[in-house]
Amino acid sequence: QSALTQPASVSGxxxxxxxxxxxxxxxxxxxxxxxxxxxxxxxxxxxFLIYEATKRPSGVSYRFSASKSxxxxxxxxxxxxxxxxxxxxxxxxxxxxxxxxxxxxxVTVL
Amino acid sequence: xxxxRESGPALVKPKETLTLTCTFSGFALSSSGxxxxxxxxxxxKALEWxxxxxxxxxxxxxxxxxxxxxxxxxxxxxxxxxxxTNVDPxxxxxxxxxxxxxxxxxxxxxxxxEVTVSS
Numbered sequence: 001q002s003a004l005t006q007p008a009s010v011s012g013x014x015x016x017x018x019x020x021x022x023x024x025x026x027x028x029x030x031x032x033x034x035x036x037x038x039x040x041x042x043x044x045x046x047x048f049l050i051y052e053a054t055k056r057p058s059g060v061s062y063r064f065s066a067s068k069s070x071x072x073x074x075x076x077x078x079x080x081x082x083x084x085x086x087x088x089x090x091x092x093x094x095x096x097x098x099x100x101x102x103x104x105x106x107v108t109v110l
Numbered sequence: 111x112x113x114x115r116e117s118g119p120a121l122v123k124p125k126e127t128l129t130l131t132c133t134f135s136g137f138a139l140s141s142s143g144x145x146x147x148x149x150x151x152x153x154x155k156a157l158e159w160x161x162x163x164x165x166x167x168x169x170x171x172x173x174x175x176x177x178x179x180x181x182x183x184x185x186x187x188x189x190x191x192x193x194x195t196n197v198d199p200x201x202x203x204x205x206x207x208x209x210x211x212x213x214x215x216x217x218x219x220x221x222x223x224e225v226t227v228s229s
Contacts, residue, residue: 003156034214036214036215036216038157038216044221045206046157046216046219048215048216048218048219050215051214051215051217052213052214052215089156091216093214096170097170098172099159099162099211099214101156103155103156104155104156
């Protein structure tokens with residue numbers, strides 16, 4: 001199985017909204033609503049943002065929202081802030097107790 | 111409060127065996143539905159799911175490394191171990207342990223341990 005496909009970079013100005021895509025196949029994202037998203041600042045461990053494609057755990061800012069359509073999942077960051085500058089990774093269940101991560105997207109706040 | 115902490119050698123020689131330890135607190139691996147997973151990140155690149163052990167001691171491995179990986183646990187000491195045999199410089203990177211998958215996500219992560227494979 002191959003890694004999920006994410007754009008290498010996305011940028012936006014403070015206050016704007018940006019969307020990061022995560023494209024898989026019918027064997028993972030397309031079949032299971034089991035996509036999660038993580039934020040990683042340089043030199044730090046990933047932080048859990050979204051589970052089951054659209055659900056936000058307690059403690060995660062409402063500015064982070066997510067959706068899924070077909071083989072593509074998306075993460076939207078609204079009201080972009082300087083601290084949102086980080087790498088973002090998607091992850092999908094791929095059946096048979098296997099998980100696939102995306103290649104990661106670098107978000108730059110201009 | 112859930113915490114996880116990875117430990118292990120910082121430097122390993124090619125062809126040797128790497129053994130990492132994840133020491134966790136705030137949950138019991140023996141609880142129904144509980145799992146611990148190892149994930150690695152090579153030199154600032156993408157995350158890679160490696161292996162998961164669950165509350166029933168079932169183990170799951172990424173296909174590409176299945177013949178080289180062993181995950182195990184000690185419920186008495188709240189530790190999960192990862193063994194990677196015949197290491198190569200491409201195995202260099204940060205190794206993380208995380209709680210999960212729970213709701214098919216990894217909700218708590220350790221800070222990671224950096225491993226370099228070099229002679």
